[in-house]
Amino acid sequence: MRTLLEVVGLSVSFDGFKAINNLSFDIRPAELRAVIGPNGAGKTTFMDIVTGKTKPDHGSVLWGEKSVNLVGLDEAEIAQAGIGRKFQKPTVFEDQTVFENLLMSLSSKRDVWSVFTYRRTEADCASVDKLALDIGLGDDLHRVAGELSHGQKQWLEIGMLLAQDPKLLLVDEPAAGMTPEEREKTTAILVEAAKTRAVVVVEHDMEFVRRLNCRVTVLHEGSVLAEGSLDHVTSNQEVIDVYLGR
Amino acid sequence: MMCSGEGLLASPINEVLGAHRDTILKSSRKSIGPAITALAESGLRSAEVTLEIWRDKDMWYRASDDKFYRVEGDDVFDLASGQRIATFVKDEYKQIKPNSGVRAIISSALVGFHLNSTDRDKRLAAIKSIQRNPKPEYLLTLKASIAEESDAYLLDIKSQLLQILTIQYGTTPQNRIAAIEAVSRSLSLDIRAALNPILATELRLGDAIPEGANLVRILTPGTDGFPVKTAYDMLVKQKLATPIPTKAEVLTALEDNIDAARVGDVPVAQLFDPEKRLEAYEVLQKQGLAPKRPSEAEVLSAVNSYIFYEQYLEENAAVTEAAKKALRSIETKVNLFRTVDLGLDALSLASIYFLAAIGLAITFGVMGVINMAHGEFIMMGAYTGYVIQQIIPDHTISIIVAVPVAFVVTFGAGVAMERLVIRWLYNRPLETLLATFGISIALQQIAKNIFGTQARPLTSPEWLGGSWVINDVVSISYIRIAIFAMALLFFAVFLFIIKRSRLGLETRAVTQNPAMASAMGINPDRVNMLTFGLGSGVAGIAGVAIGLFAKVTSEMGNDYIVQSFMSVVVGGVGNIWGALAGATLVGFMQKGIEWFNPSNTLAAQTYMILFVIIFIQFRPRGIIALKGRAAGD
Amino acid sequence: MTASHYRRNALIFVLILSLFTVLVSALSAGAGSDVIATSFIKTLGKTLCLALVAIAMDLIWGYAGILSLGHFAFFALGGYMIGMWLMYERTKDIVTQSLNQATIPPTDQEIIDGIGTQIFGVVGSNEFPVIWMFADSLIAQALLVILVPALLAYLFGWFAFRSRVTGVYLSILTQAFTLALSLYLFQNESGLRGNNGLSGLQNLPYVDANQDLVSLWFFWASAVALGLGYLGASYVVSGKFGSVMRAIRDNEARVRFLGYKVETYKLAVFVGTAIIAAIAGALYYPQAGIVNPAEMAPIASIYLAVWVAIGGRGRLYGSVIGAIIVSLLSTWFTGGQAPDLSFGVFTLKWVDWWQVLLGVSFVLVTLYAPKGIGGLFDLLSRRGPSS
Structure with a gap:
């Protein structure tokens, strides 16, 4: 099968500091992938570039069957193309209810007029109900998101991503600040999601990555240091040097 | 004697x-x-x-x-x-x-x-009297007196006056042309005033163009902005044609001859139609009740039977040619110096904006706090100057005292505002904007209640009174030079404070990462308070400077606040260099636009603001932008 | 707040507004009673228009998070557009009548010249500028009430949002835009009578009715506009569009990653609210009688923000309450009706000190009651803080 996302020769620098340096790798459809690396390895910048937040100096990001170059598109266009992103900190709309958060995220026409004239349909309400059940917020639909616990907000955000029905899900440190039970549930949600779409998880926590049980890419100084199963990369001498600081 | x-x-x-x-x-x-x-x-x-x-x-x-x-x-x-x-x-x-x-x-x-008097004042008075009232008979006397003139300055103006008299009354065309050519590099207003009458023209008409007339051009009625009507009016004026009755005259004639609701067979009710009016008038004319109204064809043929031409009042073509050439060359030079003058004007405007904006560059640019009451701090400084002048009558001493006092007053006001209001609103910029705006309207009204609505003078010391005259075109007042120097001084001082001093270091630290800064033992509260006070204090000093040449009113802050914000935004938020670049751009732009349309400073400001809005499109972070991730989103 | 709450609030609002309108009408001079003077009817009518523009301000600021300091400019522009028709037709009426007194009926050109001299004499001209070409058509000018502010808002918004100027920067830009517009209109060359503005707008042309009646008509029109505006705004903010607006206010980057084109939404809200403001202005200025460039000075737009803040932004009824209370109090205090306070040596004149009080109370509201008066209603309805 062809690749879903192909990153080719990506470079970007800030004030001379090379955050991403000739980075190339690819992701297949319906693949779960973990990206790990020490601080400053360029994990977040990589996500910024793919989602259109940062413009790279060189290189291209090719997407989907037709290999469309995503560089130059804005965030909304990329999101509409089918890439969803979850930030490190949970960012849900705290003033609005779980229902409103999910309804807004639900895959549908995004143009001003369609949204302006939108009337709630049975089908949409059903989709929202189902999503809420999936992320364990079935009883909290009409609670304001700001009242949710930290873990619940993380799930809500993942739920919002799933509502968009993206082909690729970029998840930044989903397990940070969670209790062990919450982690387990998060793992389950992600593994389940990866059955129908590609999921890229950026994570520090090795234990969490091990539980995901997937292919791992190690970034260092803005390029790929190693790739393979977790056991494979953790036995790589270079990786050990980088993590232990040589 | x-x-x-x-x-x-x-x-x-x-x-x-x-x-x-x-x-x-x-x-x-x-x-x-x-x-x-x-x-x-x-x-x-x-x-x-x-x-x-x-x-x-x-x-x-x-x-x-x-x-x-x-x-x-x-x-x-x-x-x-x-x-x-x-x-x-x-x-x-x-x-x-x-x-x-x-x-x-x-x-x-x-x-x-008197031109030869031993008393210098008498000679000067005589020269002035000739300048006011030039006459041909002075020509020789003046020429003779030049030979004996010992005073360099008087010699200078006597020579120039001689040229002017020669241009006007020189005995031979050669003399006059020589004089005209001699002055073609001068910028003096008097010279220009002497040359212009030579090129005065007059519209004339006749059967033919007179022999040897110093012609400007022949006019064809109905073309070159010379309508047939104008030509016909000339004929009428010289009694060569009968006048066309004006609309009012037609109307009066019609009104005078209303007979049983009809005028010349046309019912009065139909006379709203201009065609019908003429029809009725025609009838009246035929009956001899109204003066003749020449038809269009008659007007045209009358006009076409004469030649219309424009002629120089000066008869000698060589002289007018020389004058034209001299004026052209003078014009070029004058334009060049006007550009220089405009540059100086722009520079002084830029200095004023910079003085007004530098305080903002600190509070808004460095601290990220928007202070809508900044203009009122400027006003407060200006009123401080005014009050001090009431206490200390000597203008020099009072200004020297006013500058530090204004700084202290507005510094205090700034610190008070930071402590009472702004510090509760960090990270809520829109609320800060509105709260400081509330302070701004309160301060304006308080000033109005205390000092009244009429403008209060802030008199500059005598030694700043005059201006530095470079020539008849370029001059700059000393007060503007002083403000320019002051702007430069402030720039240097603040550059030093921000880059080299402990406070500057701490300010930058607190701005970039308050949590980290306080972990390093910096007290962010104190730093914020001092920085804000400093920015406000500068506004006070700027107020004294601005008050010296602009009116001190309770609303004077409004005149500078928008331009100050523009300067900071255009220049690039976050550093003093940006404020300098922004003020320079805004000042020069404004003067530049005024130059295209000098009669309209309102339009200049309008276009200036539009320019800034469009400028932001291309440099959203200003001219001098911080780069990289530190700049934030 | 859920959709059903919005519906309930909107119903309550319309009910109160209707009762108020009926009550005021019954007590007005136009209805033969003399309890409420005609001048006060005008004040009330104007206040309703201000409440409408406050709703527009609440939509753009309270809901979409864009602190526009330019919406009063659109308000005044609306007044200008309808004012052109009112002034033209009214002057035409007068000029025609006076010329018809003459023994010979006037030509069309004489009438137009007469109108031109009447209107533009104060700026030393008698020629009609091009922008007055539709001034004789009520329909055209009524369309321009919407089109001109909408076009300006579109152009400005397109530039500003496209470059992703946000927060205080945007506020300053909108303020600059307003200043530019008012400076432009201050010029005689603008074709709108420079600093004289348009005047005599309280007179309806060709209508033989006294001011008692006319003011009542405008009061009704203002009430209807406010009611419709409130219902419309309620509908918008309670639906998905409102959800997106609030989301943009709280975290616009996140909204982008959800696939919404934030710039387009902002532009739509900016233009839409500009139109509401313009309609409010088109109803306000005929009641005020005069519109001039000073009306759109940046300070007016800031006052608008003040009303909304004091009333409580992010709540439609809050903005309405804020506009009504603050503008009525302003009229009362600055009109010299408020009794002066005497402290022996010092007498506090409200005409002089009201502005200070307003400024200070604004600071206090921002600091201590960020939810404004509307926050009190939350407490009363025991619904906790959620907008």
């Missing part, structure tokens, strides 16, 4: 006067000319004194010896030597009473003498 070698009895001055005795005694403006000329051109050293005596009505005629004397009180003096020669006896003497016309002629003759 008083000690003269002329004898008492054989006084040559009396000979000259005697020759014109009758006309002098008659003292008529029409006939006195030769007498005065003879006296002025006699070459006698006592002629000047005599003319003055005559003008002052102190000259008396004694019939017994047919001589003229000066009489003062009871004493009679000889005209030339000034020696007392007799006691005044009323019956023996007859006073010469020149009327105002004669006195004017004497005065103008005296100007020639």
Whole structure:
């Protein structure tokens, strides 16, 4: 099968500091992938570039069957193309209810007029109900998101991503600040999601990555240091040097 | 002049006067000319004194010896030597009473003498008098006086005046052309004023163009902005055609001839139609009830039977050609210097904006706090200056005192505002904007309540009063130079504070990462308070500076706040260099736009703001932008 | 707040507004009573228009998070557009009547010249500028009430949002835009009578009715506009569009990653609220009688923000309450009706000190009651803080 996302020769620098340096790798459809690396390895910048937040100096990001170059598109266009992103900190709309958060995220026409004239349909309400059940917020639909616990907000955000029905899900440190039970549930949600779409998880926590049980890419100084199963990369001498600081 | 070698009895001055005795005694403006000329051109050293005596009505005629004397009180003096020669006896003497016309002629003759006077002020007065009232007869006198002029400055203006007189009254065209060419590099307004009348033109008409006319162009009625109507009006004015009745005249004629709700067979009710009106008038005209109204064809044929042309009043074509050329060359030079002048104007405007904006660059740029009351701090500084001038009358001392006091006052106000309001609103910029705006309207109204609505003066010291005149086109007032110097000084001082001082270091640290800064032992509260106070204090000083040349009113802050924000935003938020670049751009832009449309400073401001809005499109972070991730989103 | 709450609030609002309108009408001079003077009817009518523009301000600021300091400019522009028709037709009426007194009926050109001299005499002209070409058509000018502010808002918004200027920067830009517009209109060359503005707008042309009646008509029109505006705004903010607006206010980057084109939404809200403001202005200025460039000085737009903040932003009724209370109090205090306070040596004149009080109370509201007066209603309805 062809690749879903192909990153080719990506470079970007800030004030001379090379955050991403000739980075190339690819992701297949319906693949779960973990990206790990020490601080400053360029994990977040990589996500910024793919989602259109940062413009790279060189290189291209090719997407989907037709290999469309995503560089130059804005965030909304990329999101509409089918890439969803979850930030490190949970960012849900705290003033609005779980229902409103999910309804807004639900895959549908995004143009001003369609949204302006939108009337709630049975089908949409059903989709929202189902999503809420999936992320364990079935009883909290009409609670304001700001009242949710930290873990619940993380799930809500993942739920919002799933509502968009993206082909690729970029998840930044989903397990940070969670209790062990919450982690387990998060793992389950992600593994389940990866059955129908590609999921890229950026994570520090090795234990969490091990539980995901997937292919791992190690970034260092803005390029790929190693790739393979977790056991494979953790036995790589270079990786050990980088993590232990040589 | 008083000690003269002329004898008492054989006084040559009396000979000259005697020759014109009758006309002098008659003292008529029409006939006195030769007498005065003879006296002025006699070459006698006592002629000047005599003319003055005559003008002052102190000259008396004694019939017994047919001589003229000066009489003062009871004493009679000889005209030339000034020696007392007799006691005044009323019956023996007859006073010469020149009327105002004669006195004017004497005065103008005296100007020639004064040009050579030993008294510099008299010479200057004479020159000024010729400048005011140039006459051909001064030409030779002036020329002669130049040779003997010792004062460099007077020599300069005398030479220039001579050129002007030569241009206007030179005896031969060659002389005049030479004079015109000589001044073609001058920038003097007087020279330009002398050249322009040579190029004055007049519209004329006739059957043919006269021989040797110094023609500008031939006008074809109906073209070159010369409508047939204008041509016909010229004919009418010269009684060569009958006038076209105006609309009002037509209307009056119609009104005067209403007969049973009809005018010339047309019902009055139909006369809202211009066609019908003319129809009715036609009828009236045929009945002889209204003056003739020439038809369009008649107008056209009347106009076409004459030639219309524009002619120089000056007859000599070579002279007008030379004047044209000289004016063109002067124009080029004047434009060049105007550009320089405009540059100086723009620079001084930029300095003012910079002074107004530098405080904002600190509070808004460095701290990220938007202070809508910044303009009111400027106003507060200006009023502080005003109050101090009421206490200390000496302008120099009061300004020297006002600057630090204004700083202290506004520093205090800034610190108070930061402590009471702003610190509760960090990270809520929109609320800060509105809260400081509330303070702004309150401060404005308080100032209005205290000082009233009328503008209060802030007088600059005398030594800042004048301006530095480079030539007739370029000049700059000392106050603007002082403000420019002040802006530079402030720039240097603040650059030093931000880059080199402990406070600057701490400010930058707190701005970039308050949590980290406080972990390093910096007290962010204190730093914020001081920085804000500093920014406000500068606004106070800027207020004193601005008050020196602008009106001090409670609303003066409004005039600067938007431009200040523009300067900071355009320049690039976050550093002093940005404020400098922004103020320079905004100042120069504004003056530049004013140059295109000098009559309209309102339009200049409008376009200026539009420019800034569009500029932001291309440099959203300003001219001097912080780069990289530190700049944030 | 859920959709059903919005519906309930909107119903309550319309009910109160209707009762108020009926009550005021019954007590007005136009209805034959003399309890409420005609001048006060005008004040009330104007206040309703201000409440409408406050709703527009609440939509753009309270809901979409864009602190526009330019919406009063659109308000005044609306007044200008309808004012052109009112002034033209009214002057035409007068000029025609006076010319018809003459023995000979006037030509069309004479009438137009007469109108031109009447209107533009104060700026030393008698020619009609091009922008007055539709001034004789009520329909055209009524369309321009919407089109001109909408076009300006579109152009400005397109530039500003496209470059992703946000927060205080945007506020300053909108303020600059307003200043530019008012400076432009201050010029005689603008074709709108420079600083004289348009005047005599309280007179309806060709209508033989006294001011008692006319003011009542405008009061009704203002009430209807406010009611419709409130219902419309309620509908918008309670639906998905409102959800997106609030989301943009709280975290616009996140909204982008959800696939919404934030810039387009902002532009739509900016233009839409500009139109509401313009309609409010088109109803306000005929009641005020005069519109001039000073009306759109940046400070007016800031006052608008003040009303909304004091009333409580993010709540439609809050903005309405804020506009009504603050503008009525302003009229009362600055009109010299408020009794002066005497402290022996010092007498506090409200005409002089009201502005200070307003400024200070604004600071206090921002600091201590960020939810404004509307926050009190939350407490009363025991619904906790959620907008």
